[in-house]
Amino acid sequence: MRYRVLRPPYCYRWAVLIAVLAGTVSLIVSLCQPGAEGSPIRPSPPPAVAAGPTAADPAPDLLRHTANTGKYVALTFDDGPDPAFTPRILDVLAKNNAVATFCMIGTRVRAHPELVRSVLAHGMRLCDHTVNHDEDLARRTPQRITAEIEGCWSDLQVAADADVAVGYFRAPGGAWSQPMREAAARAGMKPLAWSVDPRDWATPGTQQIAAAVRQNVQPGSVILFHDGGGDRAQTVEALGILLPWLAGQGYRFDFPG
Ligand SMILES: [Zn+2]
Structure with a gap:
């Protein structure tokens, strides 16, 4: 065979x-x-639609882009609310039909709850920026991190005197850690970073702030400004230049997403 x-x-x-x-x-x-x-x-x-944080995705990526794609820009303001500058910034935004996101500090929120309501009444969005703005928060215990994040969220609810959406969390100083992103996700907040920093916090001059944005902005940019933490007169003046310029360039104003 x-x-x-x-x-x-x-x-x-x-x-x-x-x-x-x-x-x-x-x-x-x-x-x-x-x-x-x-x-x-x-x-x-x-899943066809991301249904918020899950066990498989406890710490989503940092947001550095507008919600819409196309010629949009997202303005963000940190370290307020401030009784001198937040109302002036709201005025400039309103005159230019612009929206923005305000990353507020819990202690400032408790001192000026009426400014939280004013920001909301102007159609702006809130972002949690912790209770005490500890820039070394990433080195603290998970319990402390959670208390700082959830504490600010509660301060915003109390100040708003309503169930208010707080869609974002931003780490103090942009110093992120995995436990911070996880704590924010558990509280239903997206971790908000930025893509353009004109360094207005260093008060380099109105023209320098405006020039830094003009040179670096692109469709989808999330721009970092400050309405609190110091004298923000340069920021207010720079916005008076930048917002008409951005509109003239064809940009529309959006929230991060
Ligand atoms: Zn800050």
């Missing part, structure tokens, strides 16, 4: 090779079959 010509080791190798090929083909076929419900090896499809 012909089979006797093949020595047993070759028979064995061919049998193994054929078995492996057959197994691979049947696996591929079962994976590709659309109607194979109930198959234990069929991978489940990804």
Whole structure:
């Protein structure tokens, strides 16, 4: 018989090779079959809509982009509210039909709750910037991190005197850590970074602030400004230059997303 010509080791190798090929083909076929419900090896499809933080995604990526794609820009203001400068910034924004996101500090919120209500009444959004603005928060215990983040969220609710959406959290000084992003996600807030920093906090001069934005802005930019933490007159003046310029360039104002 012909089979006797093949020595047993070759028979064995061919049998193994054929078995492996057959197994691979049947696996591929079962994976590709659309109607194979109930198959234990069929991978489940990804969810069509991200439903907030999950066990598999406890710390989403930092936001550095506008919610809409296209020629949009998101203005963000940190370290307020401030009784001298927040109202002036709201005026400039209103005159230019601009929206912005305000990253507020809990202690400032408690001192000026009426400014939180004013920011909301102007159609702006709130961002949690912790209770005490500890720029070393990333080195603190998870309990302290959670208390700083959830404490500011509560301060904003009390000041607003309503259930108010706080969609974002921004780390003090932009010093992020994984536990901070996880704590923000548990509280339903997206971690908000920025893509353009004109360094207005260093008061470099109105023209320098305006020039830094003009040179660096692009569609989707999230720009960092400050309405608190010091004398923000240069920021107010720079906005008076920049907002008409941005509109003239075809930019529309958006929230981060
Ligand atoms: Zn800050």
